[in-house]
Amino acid sequence: MARTQIVSAEEAVDRIRDGDTIMVGGFGLVGAPLTLIDALVESSDARDLTVISNNVGEQGRGLGLLLRQGRIRKAIASYFTSNPEAVQAANEGQIEHELLPQGTFAEAIRAGGAGLGGFYTPVAAGTLLAEGKEERLLDGVPHVLERGLRADVALVYASRADVLGNLWYRKTARNFNPAMATAAELVIAEAGEIGPAGSIDGEAVVTPHLYVDLLVEGRR
Amino acid sequence: MTDDVRARIADRAAQELRAGDVVNLGIGIPNLIPGFLGPETEVYLHTENGLLGVGPRPDPNEVDPDLIDAAKLPVTALPGAAYFDSADSFAMIRGGHVDVAVLGALQVSAGGDIANWAVPGRDVLGVGGAMDLVVGARTVIVTMTATSSSGEPKLVPECTLPLTARGVADVVVTELGVFRLMDGVLTLTELLGDTELEDVAAAVSAAYEIALEARV
Numbered sequence: 015m016a017r018t019q020i021v022s023a024e025e026a027v028d029r030i031r032d033g034d035t036i037m038v039g040g041f042g043l044v045g046a047p048l049t050l051i052d053a054l055v056e057s058s059d060a061r062d063l064t065v066i067s068n069n070v071g072e073q074g075r076g077l078g079l080l081l082r083q084g085r086i087r088k089a090i091a092s093y094f095t096s097n098p099e100a101v102q103a104a105n106e107g108q109i110e111h112e113l114l115p116q117g118t119f120a121e122a123i124r125a126g127g128a129g130l131g132g133f134y135t136p137v138a139a140g141t142l143l144a145e146g147k148e149e150r151l152l153d154g155v156p157h158v159l160e161r162g163l164r165a166d167v168a169l170v171y172a173s174r175a176d177v178l179g180n181l182w183y184r185k186t187a188r189n190f191n192p193a194m195a196t197a198a199e200l201v202i203a204e205a206g207e208i209g210p211a212g213s214i215d216g217e218a219v220v221t222p223h224l225y226v227d228l229l230v231e232g233r234r
Numbered sequence: 235m236t237d238d239v240r241a242r243i244a245d246r247a248a249q250e251l252r253a254g255d256v257v258n259l260g261i262g263i264p265n266l267i268p269g270f271l272g273p274e275t276e277v278y279l280h281t282e283n284g285l286l287g288v289g290p291r292p293d294p295n296e297v298d299p300d301l302i303d304a305a306k307l308p309v310t311a312l313p314g315a316a317y318f319d320s321a322d323s324f325a326m327i328r329g330g331h332v333d334v335a336v337l338g339a340l341q342v343s344a345g346g347d348i349a350n351w352a353v354p355g356r357d358v359l360g361v362g363g364a365m366d367l368v369v370g371a372r373t374v375i376v377t378m379t380a381t382s383s384s385g386e387p388k389l390v391p392e393c394t395l396p397l398t399a400r401g402v403a404d405v406v407v408t409e410l411g412v413f414r415l416m417d418g419v420l421t422l423t424e425l426l427g428d429t430e431l432e433d434v435a436a437a438v439s440a441a442y443e444i445a446l447e448a449r450v
Contacts, residue, residue: 102357192319
């Protein structure tokens with residue numbers, strides 16, 4: 015049996031449990047796995063989710079739908095402002111939230127996927143976003159200790175996959191997807207098209223198939 | 235802020251760029267800069283969501299849904315453009331491979347501290363790539379009006395709004411004039427338009443030196 019299974023969106027999101035931490039790719043809605051998010055909204059009832067995603071979707075779109083259902087307990091993001099409802103939910107305490115500089119957010123996911131517990135970055139040193147975090151001088155420059163991020167499940171989007179689970183991204187729809195594909199126990203990839211092995215040139219593969227557990231044919 | 239003021243700031247900021255620079259432009263006034271670059275100043279625009287070689291905005295009928303900039307607006311990619319993921323993009327930024335970041339600010343202090351991401355009590359919650367860019371880019375150019383919409387100075391002794399980073403501004407271009415951090419000292423180096431020194435003194439609460447280079 016192939017390592018990577020091709021399943022329906024509903025079967026895939028059925029693997030998400032109450033209390034899980036999920037990573038969701040996309041910069042705004044570009045490169046977001048919208049077919050998987052729709053399935054999560056419509057056919058799963060997993061609750062108390064911690065969502066790691068650059069934005070919490072937009073108003074009533076993408077992860078914004080999950081927010082409206084009250085199924086997000088906590089969100090870790092760099093930019094909530096693109097969804098005013100997420101800003102309001104965070105400011106009013108309906109969801110817990112953690113704000114990270116976008117580069118720190120991306121690197122924390124990469125570190126998590128690469129088996130690193132954390133890293134020191136000069137970014138955010140001396141600011142509100144470093145409060146409660148270890149700071150130390152490295153070569154005389156203040157750095158902040160940031161922890162790696164991992165998730166139970168990652169939902170990513172790729173324009174193309176092959177049946178093995180190799181992924182190819184198109185233009186700026188790549189964004190956080192490759193890093194997230196490395197940083198979860200279960201990685202579910204939605205692909206616009208799924209071709210035979212060899213349909214993606216090995217030198218063009220961005221996410222090698224060992225990272226991918228489930229493949230879902232999604233939007234093109 | 236009138237379009238004329240915005241254009242004046244963008245035009246002057248454009249003159250700070252050099253041919254061959256890798257440049258990241260923030261939202262707002264910085265985004266007007268490409269319109270003021272002459273053909274002799276070819277720069278490579280980087281957008282942190284994963285593209286080096288950003289081109290002009292497309293015609294509405296030629297929008298590619300997979301091709302946006304950090305403002306989440308459609309763009310084009312120039313010949314020779316390269317795509318990369320977000321982690322690589324910020325590795326480029328923090329690693330000092332982006333020559334210039336141009337961005338707006340709410341306040342800049344006499345010591346070059348920048349505050350540009352949060353206003354307490356306002357319905358915004360997001361920092362995006364601002365902190366990474368001002369720490370990582372080799373040169374940081376701030377474009378902003380000298381005073382806020384309510385008339386408060388934005389060049390201040392110390393930032394009172396949440397900080398983006400300390401001591402990172404290199405150049406501040408306002409509609410009144412250009413300031414540079416010279417050995418950490420805020421210095422007025424140029425007056426713009428028909429601005430007089432008294433106009434600057436009235437609009438700036440930060441202490442600054444004066445070393446006028448030229449009048450444009």
